[in-house]
Amino acid sequence: MSERIVVVGAALVDDGRLLAARRSAPVELAGRWELPGGKVEPGESADAALVRELREELGVDAEAGGRVPGEWPLKSPYVLHVWTARLRPGSAAPEPLEDHDELRWLGPGEIWDVHWLDQDVPAVRQTLAHLGAAGGLTSSGPGSSRPGAEEVPGA
Numbered sequence: 001m002s003e004r005i006v007v008v009g010a011a012l013v014d015d016g017r018l019l020a021a022r023r024s025a026p027v028e029l030a031g032r033w034e035l036p037g038g039k040v041e042p043g044e045s046a047d048a049a050l051v052r053e054l055r056e057e058l059g060v061d062a063e064a065g066g067r068v069p070g071e072w073p074l075k076s077p078y079v080l081h082v083w084t085a086r087l088r089p090g091s092a093a094p095e096p097l098e099d100h101d102e103l104r105w106l107g108p109g110e111i112w113d114v115h116w117l118d119q120d121v122p123a124v125r126q127t128l129a130h131l132g133a134a135g136g137l138t139s140s141g142p143g144s145s146r147p148g149a150e151e152v153p154g155a
């Protein structure tokens, strides 16, 4: 029997930008970018895990929104679920306290400027579609960079 363990990743959005975090460990993931988050513990809800992980890793007071539809396989036995999240009023700004050595807030035209973990690319793409449908971020995918495409002239 194979047991799956859910890793929750946060699509933390603030002021129309998505937070990306560069992993500092383990060595095979170091230097690549991900959605901050971590493993859901036994008996813990996914949204509670997300809030806990964001507090531990980034020092922020966040609240979970909704789950982005989909599930992405990571190294067995892990699977990635993505939840939208936002900072609560009065939260500290995120800092790379644990697991990461750099953070970047990415605007709609910058999403693919960072070297996401390979396994995160489809999750990020789906997250953008989800956020775009909700009136949030929009961006074209990796390899289809169209500078300025998201700018709507003449408003």
Ligand SMILES: Nc1nc2c([nH]c(=O)n2[C@H]2C[C@H](O)[C@@H](COP(=O)(O)OP(=O)(O)OP(=O)(O)O)O2)c(=O)[nH]1
Binding pocket: 007, 008, 009, 029, 034, 035, 036, 037, 038, 039, 040, 053, 074, 075, 078, 080, 099, 117, 119, 120
């Ligand atoms: N948080 C997160 N982990 C990811 C992503 N993509 C990806 O492959 N992973 C992997 C890295 C790790 O092997 C695993 C999650 O581990 P973690 O180290 O972030 O979780 P954690 O804080 O609960 O870990 P732990 O040190 O307490 O055991 O999933 C992602 O976008 N976000």
